[in-house]
Amino acid sequence: MAEHPDYPRTRLYIGEKLHPSEPVMLHDEQVHYLRDVLRLKPEGAVALFNGVDGEWLGKLRVLEKKQAILDVISLLRPQTPTPDSWLLFAPLKQARHETVIEKASELGVRAVQAVYTKFSVVDRINSTRLARILQESSEQCERLDVPELLPDNKLETVLSNWDSGRALFYGDESGGGENPASLTACPDSWALLIGPEGGFSHRELQILRGLSFAHPISLGPRILKADTAAVAALGCLMSRLGDWHHKPSFRTAS
Amino acid sequence: MAEHPDYPRTRLYIGEKLHPSEPVMLHDEQVHYLRDVLRLKPEGAVALFNGVDGEWLGKLRVLEKKQAILDVISLLRPQTPTPDSWLLFAPLKQARHETVIEKASELGVRAVQAVYTKFSVVDRINSTRLARILQESSEQCERLDVPELLPDNKLETVLSNWDSGRALFYGDESGGGENPASLTACPDSWALLIGPEGGFSHRELQILRGLSFAHPISLGPRILKADTAAVAALGCLMSRLGDWHHKPSFRTAS
Numbered sequence: 063m064a065e066h067p068d069y070p071r072t073r074l075y076i077g078e079k080l081h082p083s084e085p086v087m088l089h090d091e092q093v094h095y096l097r098d099v100l101r102l103k104p105e106g107a108v109a110l111f112n113g114v115d116g117e118w119l120g121k122l123r124v125l126e127k128k129q130a131i132l133d134v135i136s137l138l139r140p141q142t143p144t145p146d147s148w149l150l151f152a153p154l155k156q157a158r159h160e161t162v163i164e165k166a167s168e169l170g171v172r173a174v175q176a177v178y179t180k181f182s183v184v185d186r187i188n189s190t191r192l193a194r195i196l197q198e199s200s201e202q203c204e205r206l207d208v209p210e211l212l213p214d215n216k217l218e219t220v221l222s223n224w225d226s227g228r229a230l231f232y233g234d235e236s237g238g239g240e241n242p243a244s245l246t247a248c249p250d251s252w253a254l255l256i257g258p259e260g261g262f263s264h265r266e267l268q269i270l271r272g273l274s275f276a277h278p279i280s281l282g283p284r285i286l287k288a289d290t291a292a293v294a295a296l297g298c299l300m301s302r303l304g305d306w307h308h309k310p311s312f313r314t315a316s
Numbered sequence: 317m318a319e320h321p322d323y324p325r326t327r328l329y330i331g332e333k334l335h336p337s338e339p340v341m342l343h344d345e346q347v348h349y350l351r352d353v354l355r356l357k358p359e360g361a362v363a364l365f366n367g368v369d370g371e372w373l374g375k376l377r378v379l380e381k382k383q384a385i386l387d388v389i390s391l392l393r394p395q396t397p398t399p400d401s402w403l404l405f406a407p408l409k410q411a412r413h414e415t416v417i418e419k420a421s422e423l424g425v426r427a428v429q430a431v432y433t434k435f436s437v438v439d440r441i442n443s444t445r446l447a448r449i450l451q452e453s454s455e456q457c458e459r460l461d462v463p464e465l466l467p468d469n470k471l472e473t474v475l476s477n478w479d480s481g482r483a484l485f486y487g488d489e490s491g492g493g494e495n496p497a498s499l500t501a502c503p504d505s506w507a508l509l510i511g512p513e514g515g516f517s518h519r520e521l522q523i524l525r526g527l528s529f530a531h532p533i534s535l536g537p538r539i540l541k542a543d544t545a546a547v548a549a550l551g552c553l554m555s556r557l558g559d560w561h562h563k564p565s566f567r568t569a570s
Contacts, residue, residue, distance in 0.1 A: 165544045170536060203538040236567045243497070243555035281551075282424060282560035284457040285567075290419045293544065294551025297535075301497035301552045306536035313490045313539075 069138070069312035070107040070119065072100060073201045075208055080115040080134055085123065088130040097125055109138060113207035116141040139311055141206055145304035146251040148173045148212070148228075149296060150220065152258035153184035154288055160195055162256075162292045167199040167209050169296050170304055175212035177220050181260035187214055204310065217255075221269060221276075230255055230276045231299060233291050234267070239278030242298035247277070254299055256292040323392070323566035324361040324373065326354060327455045329462055334369040334388055339377065342384040351379055363392060367461035370395040393565055395460055399558035400505040402427045402466070402482075403550060404474065406512035407438035408542055414449055416510075416546045421453040421463050423550050424558055429466035431474050435514035441468055458564065471509075475523060475530075484509055484530045485553060487545050488521070493532030496552035501531070508553055510546040 076086055088096070096102045102122060110120040110132065117139040120132035149166040153159050153176050163174045174196070176187045193211050200208040224230065229249035231242070233256055240246070262270070270276045281291055300306055330340055342350070350356045356376060364374040364386065371393040374386035403420040407413050407430050417428045428450070430441045447465050454462040478484065483503035485496070487510055494500070509524075516524070524530045535545055554560060 165541075165548070168538055168540050168544050169548055170538055203540065205538055235564055238563075241555055241560045243552075243560065280560060280563060282554065282558065283562040283564050284422055284424055284459055285564060286422050286457065287419075290422050290547065293547040294419070294423055294554075297548025297551040298497075298555045300536065300548075301495055304536065306495045306497065306534060308537040309492075309534055310489055310537050310539055 066312040070109045073109040075197050075201055076110050076112045080110055080112050080118045082134050086132045093130045096130060111206050117206055144170050144172045144207060147171045148253035150175045150177045150253055150255040152177055152179050152182045153187050155183055158289045162289050163192060164195050164199045165293050166296055167196050168203040169300050171209050173210040173212050176214035177217040179217045179258055179266055180263035182258045226275045228253055231279045232270055233281055234278035235261055239280035242279050248303055254295055256288055259288055320566040324363045327363040329451050329455055330364050330366045334364055334366050334372045336388050340386045347384040350384060365460050371460055398424050398426045398461060401425045402507035404429045404431050404507055404509040406431055406433045406436045407441050409437055412543045416543050418449050418453045419547045420550055421450050422457040423554050425463050427464040427466050430468035431471040433471045433512055433520055434517035436512045480529045481505060482507055485533050486524055487535055488532035489515055493534035496533050502557055508549055510542055513542055
């Protein structure tokens, strides 16, 4: 497996329009990253994406201590949508949800949302830090967008405002759920909900069981940690409902 | 979701026979764990398993500073086999393979093996530490056995001694592989091989492609980190080929 020789090794998410007529000016952190960490030189190539305009080849015209300007040269890939999939996660101890959303980003979710449940031990998230993790993982995994960080909220509130057109799969350790390998329904829009270390409360499960859009899934006879459950279930669901029939664009079979 | 009221909260792997006629004597670390960490008292209940005799209810007869003796009371669950599945992993930087094998244990693999590849940056593992991680994760996830730690070896050596009755799935980023959600073959015995951070070499991929028992799988259009790929792919394969149609034994639907 090898990278395509013409594909830049460096990718940056740009919060602006990408078009050949408009050079891109980088912000301080990106300047530092390209100049001091990667030690790029003027004329160096960078892949640029903004979640809207596709991926573009950028070339460094200026790279100084406090300033970097890139020319937008040519389209590498047109924009394609990520699967309409969300991850709802209860924040975990030792911020282990940070690793979970990083992996959810790699696996292809379109949005993530922290939800607070009865047994949630952690009752706040660091949104700035999570947004940065989502951006960096998107840059690294060759996505064309960055997952949206939906506003954190109580689970009950989220459920009562739910758009019933979106299926909600939730991990149910009591074993009543469907094996994700053999789902009968294959919705286009879906979310996966993973509870905290202590699982869902009796009341939360009762609420979930009463919702027509909510579907329990079973992840086997062993008791999975919340972060294991999130990544394994997301892998299952994405392989079945997502875009895993597509292959990476810039890998050669070497 | 709630634990069954009669099921002990503490589980221990015991390296000896389990039978009501033979009390179990714990070793020093286990004595310390029960007495000083969990602060159990004599008469306290512990679930015991050894990978052979099923899971037994144990009751502490003696719990002193240097000694603990458990009576083996009654069978909680008969022994059932875990799916005949292995994880072969290239050791990762910052020992991230430790998290991977912990999760592989939860997900239900029967054995794990470190394999050294051309692009492996890490060229040794701490077998003692890995064995302990496998045991502790098995105690926590309610398995009835502990995954075997197969001897670490070079990938090429492992492949040349392979039992061709065991299917070998490997992650292929060049995208030639099958989506694990739609595998055509469903072998009873299988292994998942995940390469190191830098992927497989040209030669390694050539060797793999020439082996009748080796099957490339595709994990979608994004570039996954090795640890993400391992957990997500294992989730997919276990849901499809493993025992995820079984539910946890000691969870009530509450």
